[in-house]
Amino acid sequence: MARELWEGNQAMAEAAVRAGVEAYFGYPITPQTEVLEYMSRRLPELGRTFLQAESELAAINMVYGAACTGVRVMSSSSSPGVSLMMEGMSYIAGTEVPAVIIDVVRGGPGLGNIAPSQGDYNQIVHGGGHGDYHPIVLAPASVQEAVDLTVLAFDLADKYRSIVIVLADGSIGQMMEPAEMPPMRPLRKEYPSWSVRGAEGRERRILSSIYIDPRDEEVMNYRLMRLWNEIEANEVRCKSYQLDDAEYAVIGFGTAGRVSLSAVRSARAEGIPVGLFRPVSLSPFPYEQVGALADKVKGILVVEMNAGQMLEDILRAVKGRVPVVFYGRMGGIMPFPDEILAEIQRLVSEPQSPNGDPRRSWLQRFEHTLELTKAQK
Amino acid sequence: MVVTDTTQLVYQRPESLAGVPTHYCPGCTHGVAHRLIAEVLDEMDIRERTIGVAPVGCSVFVYNYFDCDFVEAPHGRAPAMATGIKRVLPDRVVFR
Numbered sequence: 001m002a003r004e005l006w007e008g009n010q011a012m013a014e015a016a017v018r019a020g021v022e023a024y025f026g027y028p029i030t031p032q033t034e035v036l037e038y039m040s041r042r043l044p045e046l047g048r049t050f051l052q053a054e055s056e057l058a059a060i061n062m063v064y065g066a067a068c069t070g071v072r073v074m075s076s077s078s079s080p081g082v083s084l085m086m087e088g089m090s091y092i093a094g095t096e097v098p099a100v101i102i103d104v105v106r107g108g109p110g111l112g113n114i115a116p117s118q119g120d121y122n123q124i125v126h127g128g129g130h131g132d133y134h135p136i137v138l139a140p141a142s143v144q145e146a147v148d149l150t151v152l153a154f155d156l157a158d159k160y161r162s163i164v165i166v167l168a169d170g171s172i173g174q175m176m177e178p179a180e181m182p183p184m185r186p187l188r189k190e191y192p193s194w195s196v197r198g199a200e201g202r203e204r205r206i207l208s209s210i211y212i213d214p215r216d217e218e219v220m221n222y223r224l225m226r227l228w229n230e231i232e233a234n235e236v237r238c239k240s241y242q243l244d245d246a247e248y249a250v251i252g253f254g255t256a257g258r259v260s261l262s263a264v265r266s267a268r269a270e271g272i273p274v275g276l277f278r279p280v281s282l283s284p285f286p287y288e289q290v291g292a293l294a295d296k297v298k299g300i301l302v303v304e305m306n307a308g309q310m311l312e313d314i315l316r317a318v319k320g321r322v323p324v325v326f327y328g329r330m331g332g333i334m335p336f337p338d339e340i341l342a343e344i345q346r347l348v349s350e351p352q353s354p355n356g357d358p359r360r361s362w363l364q365r366f367e368h369t370l371e372l373t374k375a376q377k
Numbered sequence: 378m379v380v381t382d383t384t385q386l387v388y389q390r391p392e393s394l395a396g397v398p399t400h401y402c403p404g405c406t407h408g409v410a411h412r413l414i415a416e417v418l419d420e421m422d423i424r425e426r427t428i429g430v431a432p433v434g435c436s437v438f439v440y441n442y443f444d445c446d447f448v449e450a451p452h453g454r455a456p457a458m459a460t461g462i463k464r465v466l467p468d469r470v471v472f473r
Contacts, residue, residue: 023465049464053457061454065430065461068448073465091451196446196462198469200425204395206440208431208449 003178008143008168009034011179012076012102015150017042020185021100022071023049025062027081030114031170032104035076048187056081060088060101067097068207070195071188072154076102078170079120080111089163090129093224094209097194098157102150102166104173107332115332116170116255121309124167125283132221134228135163136235137283141258143177149280151182160231161194167282169305171255171334232284242268243275248347249293251277251314252303255334260303263340274344282310290317299323299347303340306330308359315358323352326362333373391415393424395444407436414472415443423470430459430473 006014013035016024024039036052043050049066053059059075066073077085082103092099105120107113125137136156140146146168153164191197196205211217241261243249252260257278264276277293279286290313294300299322302311308326318324327343329335390396393415401407418424424445431439433452440447450458455473463471 023461025461025464051460051464053460057454058457058460061451061457062461062464064454065448065450065458066465067461068458069462069465071465073461087451088454095448196428196448197466198426198428199444199446204444204446206447206449208440208447210437210449 001180001183003180005176006143006147006179007034007174007176008146009104009173010038011143011181012146012150012166012168013038013042014181015147016074016100016154017046018182018184019151019154020072020187021048021074021154022187023051023066023073024075025051025053025059025066025073026075026077027053027056027059029078029081031106031116031173032076032078032081032102034173035102035104056084057088060085060092063099063101064088064092064095064097067092067099068095068196070191070197072098072100072158074100074102076104078104078106079108079117079123082120083123086123086128088129089135090131090133091209092163093129093133093135094131094220095207096161096224097207098161098163100150100153100157100164100166102168105167105169113332114170116172116305116334117330117332118169118254118256118305118309119330120167121282121304121306124165125285125310133224134231134283135165136160136231137165137167137281138237139167139254139280139282140172141254141278143172143175144179145280146172147179147181156235160227162227162231167254169255170332235281236284236286236289237280238286238289239278239280241276241278243277243293246273246275246296247298248272248274248301248344249277249297250274250301250303250340250344251279251290253279253282253310256303256305259335259337260340262337263344266337266341267344272344272348274348279310285313287313287317290314291319294318294321297322299325299352301340301343301347302326302358303335303343304328305334308362311358320354323347323354323356324358325352326358328362329369339369391419393418393444395442397441399442400438401435405435411439411442418445426468427470427472428462428466430455430462430471432473
């Protein structure tokens with residue numbers, strides 16, 4: 001299939017269509033609305049289900065209901081809207097039914113703004129709904145990767161009866177790039193053995209997240225955690241760039257990783273032996289791979305479009321073996337490659353302690369960054 | 378003397394109700410409401426293509442009492458869950 005120019009949001013929507021999504025329930029919110037808008041035209045055209053719900057709360061519970069019938073189903077939203085979906089996600093996890101959610105992250109907290117951000121990392125990767133469950137989280141850094149990961153999201157959701165979240169940001173959602181769509185897959189004809197579709201010629205089935213006896217609930221939790229072990233063993237994904245001979249490493253996911261790659265190339269042109277490590281699956285997180293990197297390099301720079309949310313996972317993997325420094329932009333601001341290049345130069349030229357507090361030292365330097373931004377305004 | 382069996386069945390559990398006692402308090406009308414719905418499912422012969430959506434509250438365990446497919450909704454979200462099911466299975470009967 002030929003490469004075509006696609007906007008990120010529409011590309012993820014079409015990728016979901018190709019992957020066999022039978023129903024979409026959502027509520028508009030910038031910078032994600034084009035997913036919903038595209039689905040509103042495309043799904044009815046194919047005789048599939050599109051519904052704009054009255055709220056994100058309703059949308060996620062419609063997803064929950066449809067997921068119980070064993071069809072491929074999804075929703076999409078952006079940060080404040082995804083916050084509203086968290087209760088539903090916990091129920092979906094507790095019922096062990098598959099669903100795909102796309103979060104096109106914007107600046108926060110609160111209403112924030114509609115600019116690209118990675119401020120949902122903690123909410124999506126480490127938290128959100130109540131109880132012990134882990135969603136699978138995939139973070140694209142280009143429109144093509146957003147397409148590929150959306151398709152993968154449906155396959156993983158079905159394989160593990162799990163929630164899979166594609167964690168994009170406003171720039172991935174809004175930018176246009178050439179991308180190749182996967183072939184259209186046929187809709188499923190046979191439905192999973194657990195699906196609730198009417199008890200014709202069989203025993204009734206009940207799908208619920210209630211285990212009123214705590215002993216049963218513990219067994220269910222144990223089952224979820226064992227499954228998570230399996231997912232951790234099989235589904236870690238990451239990308240490495242120019243790391244073979246690198247003495248320093250930059251780590252960033254999604255757009256922050258992509259901007260960092262430009263900085264890494266500039267640094268290489270200056271003769272600095274630096275490479276980029278980009279986690280693609282944020283959950284399960286590539287702890288082992290980051291640990292191996294820490295054994296190899298002299299220092300690590302973590303770049304995020306938040307105040308260091310993934311940084312905590314990096315520190316957990318590095319375990320103080322090498323110095324880790326942090327550079328973040330917050331509130332919907334994307335870093336320029338030059339800013340990251342300056343941080344790489346600083347990492348290489350100034351001695352860093354492996355025991356320092358990378359967030360505190362970044363904040364101490366941040367006054368300078370704010371002055372620069374003020375001058376641009 | 379000829380003994381004629383005059384026993385006539387005038388009342389029985391609808392087929393759509395599962396044969397289990399409910400947990401409802403004496404005097405509660407939930408059980409009656411369940412029975413009325415079950416009678417309709419029987420009369421219309423739609424039990425095998427019906428999906429129930431249980432709410433939160435005393436009837437949270439309603440899925441134990443019906444002999445049809447059921448899901449359990451979060452508090453206040455049964456209409457949304459039912460919508461999700463009905464939209465992908467428009468030929469099924471969905472009740473909450």
